[in-house]
Amino acid sequence: MSAAGEGHTPEGHGHHHGHTHHHGHDRSESGKRHGRVLTIRANSGLSGDILLAGLLRMTDTGEAETDRLLSAILPELSGTVRLAKRQVNHIGGWHAEVALPHQHEHRTLADITTLIAVSGMDDAAKRLATAAFTLLATAEAAVHGKKTEDVHFHEVGALDSILDICLSCELFTRLAPARFVVSPLPLADGGVACAHGIIPVPAPAVLELLEGIPVRPFPDEGETITPTAVALLRSLGATFGPWPAMRVERQALVYGSRVFVNAPNGAIFAWGPGDG
Template identity: 70%
Template sequence: MSNEHHDHPHSHDHHHHEHDAPSAPVLTVRAHSGLSGDMFLAGLLRMTEISPDELEATLVSIMPELSGCVQLVHKEVNHIGGWHAQVTLPHQHEHRTLADILSLIAAGGMSDEGKALASQTFTLLAQAEGAVHGLTPAQVHFHEVGALDSILDICLSCELFHRLSPSRFVASPLPMADGFVHCAHGVIPVPAPAVLELLDGVPVRPFPGQGETVTPTAMALLKALGAEFGPWPAMQVEKKALVYGTRVFEDAPNGALFACGRPEEF
C-alpha cells in the first residue's frame, strides 16, 4: 500500500553517482514487543543522530507549540539499557478533523517529502478510524491531547524518516497479543479496531504478553512509510538502538530494535 514514495527512491542514482554519494541506507525495525509512535520517534532520533538544536528547529517547523516537548532519555527495563522518547505536551482542547490536520501540515515548515508522508499517514489513520465507526474519513475527529500527540509522533517520524531516506525499510512480523485496552469508548479488544483495519496483508506472530502491542499510529506509519515485512535485511550495520515505549510487559520481551546500515549482497 502506498509504497510509491519509497520503493526505490535511489535506484536510478547508483550508476551515475557511485563515487560521490554513498548508497542509501537500509533501515530495519525488529518489533520485539510491538511498536508505538513514541518508539518510532526514539528509534528514528537515534538513527538520524539529529542534534538537540536540529530537533528543536524541526519541532518548531511542524508546530510552534511543540517546542521543547521531546527529549531522548536513557531508560532501563530489566536492567537492560535503551532509549525512550519522553514527550511532554501542552494541554489543548481542540478537536481536529482530518482536513484541519492536513492544512496544519501543509502550512507548516516541514520538507515537502515529510509533509507528503505525514499527510498519507493521517489519511490512512482517518480511513481506518472511519471504517470502524461507520464514518467517512472527513467525519473522524482526532481528540484533544490525542490529536497533538499524533501530530507530534507522525510529523516528526515522517520528517526524520525523510532525513534518513532509506532505500529499504524492513519490519519484523508484528507481535500480536490478546487482551484489551481502555479508551474513550470504554474497554475494547486488542489489536485496537483501527489497527485491525490496517492489518490486511501484514505478517503477524504470537506474543507471550497481554495487551496492546501495536498502536494505530505505529500501524499507519508502517503502511505510509512503505515498510516491507520479513527477516533481517542483508546489511552492514552502522547504527543500532534498543528503544522502549511507555509500556512494560511482564514475562515478555520489551522494546524494539532499530538498525540501519549499508546494503550488502551476499
C-alpha cells in the same frame, strides 16, 4: 477490504505517495546513501513514541535540531521531546520523553492536512505525514461507519500523534533508506481503554490497518501495536520479513511507555549499507 489497505500491500508500498525507491534517491543528500537499509525488529510492539525515539537515534539528531524541527511543525511543540537513556529489567536503552501542553482540540483530517501543508516541514515529509493521517482517518471511518471527512480525531488527533507522525516522517525523509524492513508485528489478546471504553486488542483501527501485514503471537496481554505505528509503517513503505542482509553502522534498543513483565521489551533499530 477497507480503503485503508488499498494500494498499501507490503509488496506494492508507497507508489501512491511519490515515495518509490528511485524517488528517494533523487534528493541531493541521499545519493551517497544508495543501498542503505533501515530495519526495525519489534520485540514487544511498536508505538509512535518508539518509532520517534528510534529515528532520532538513527539520524543522530541532537536536542537543538529536534527543537528546530518541532518548531517548524507547530511552534508550541518546541521543547516537548527529549531522548533519554532508560533501563528496563537492567538492560539499557533509549526512550522518547514527551511533555506536551494540554490541548483538547478535536481535529478533522482536513484540519490536520492543512496544519501539515502550512508547516515548515520538508515537502517529502509533508507527503508522508499526510498519507499516514489519511490512512488513520480511513481506518477510523471504516470502524465507525462514517465518511473519512467526518472523522474527528480524539486520541489520534491529539498533539502527541501530530508530534509522533510529523517528526518521524521528517527524520525518515532525512535517512531516505533504499529499503525499510520490519519484523512481523507481535500481537496479544486482552483489552485497552480508550474513548469508547474497554475494547479488545488489536484495536479496531489497528485491525483495519493490519491487512496484508505479517503478525506473530506475543506472550502477554494488552495493546502491543498502536494505530499510529501501523499507519506510519504503511506510509513509510515498510516491507516485512527477517533481518535483511546488511552491515550495521548504527543501532539502538528503544523502549516505549509500557513495560511487559514476562517478555523482551522494546524494539531494535539498525541502519547501514545493504549486503547484496
